[in-house]
Amino acid sequence: MSAPAQAVQETATLDLDSLRRMSFDELEALYRSSRKPAKLADLDGDAKGAMLAWHAPRSGPLAWLLRTFGSSSIFPWLGKSFRSNNAVEGEGINRINLLVARPQWFRFATRFADSFLDGQPAFVLDYSRFGNPPLIRQIVDEVREVAPRLYMGPAAIKLGGRPRLVLFFAVSHQ
Numbered sequence: 001m002s003a004p005a006q007a008v009q010e011t012a013t014l015d016l017d018s019l020r021r022m023s024f025d026e027l028e029a030l031y032r033s034s035r036k037p038a039k040l041a042d043l044d045g046d047a048k049g050a051m052l053a054w055h056a057p058r059s060g061p062l063a064w065l066l067r068t069f070g071s072s073s074i075f076p077w078l079g080k081s082f083r084s085n086n087a088v089e090g091e092g093i094n095r096i097n098l099l100v101a102r103p104q105w106f107r108f109a110t111r112f113a114d115s116f117l118d119g120q121p122a123f124v125l126d127y128s129r130f131g132n133p134p135l136i137r138q139i140v141d142e143v144r145e146v147a148p149r150l151y152m153g154p155a156a157i158k159l160g161g162r163p164r165l166v167l168f169f170a171v172s173h174q
Helices: 003-011 016-020 024-032 061-070
Strands: 045-054 077-084 090-096 104-114 121-126 139-147 150-159 162-172
Touching (some): 024 139, 024 162
Antiparallel strands (some): 045 162, 121 139, 139 150, 150 162
């Protein structure tokens, strides 16, 4: 873990705002040093979401726009809702704010599996469900617990059958 990421983790309680201040590399180091939740039911309920850092570009006007929009109050993604079905599988859906409506889109299945990022255990969100648009079916998210009731991880899109890291996000029950 980088020195700034370790300092944040040691000197302050991690929350969505502190994660937003971390760089892409710091988030990746924090994720790699974190553990999967103890059980699927740990994430049950409505979790507030935050986009944290995009993989590329890391600088320039487009990077600034993505960071600014992703952390603004007008960003439409509110978070995710989770429900464990049993000890080994669950499901969830994204909550969106479209000003005139608050639809729930893009269902996903949940389970524990090895991370596409580092091969260690993770809580995996799999969008390859019937009813999702073809592009959405290619998304794979995963999270680990970085603080009590705070989970963060990478989001990827499958290209050529392999997940390609796009961004880091977080969900919180804090």
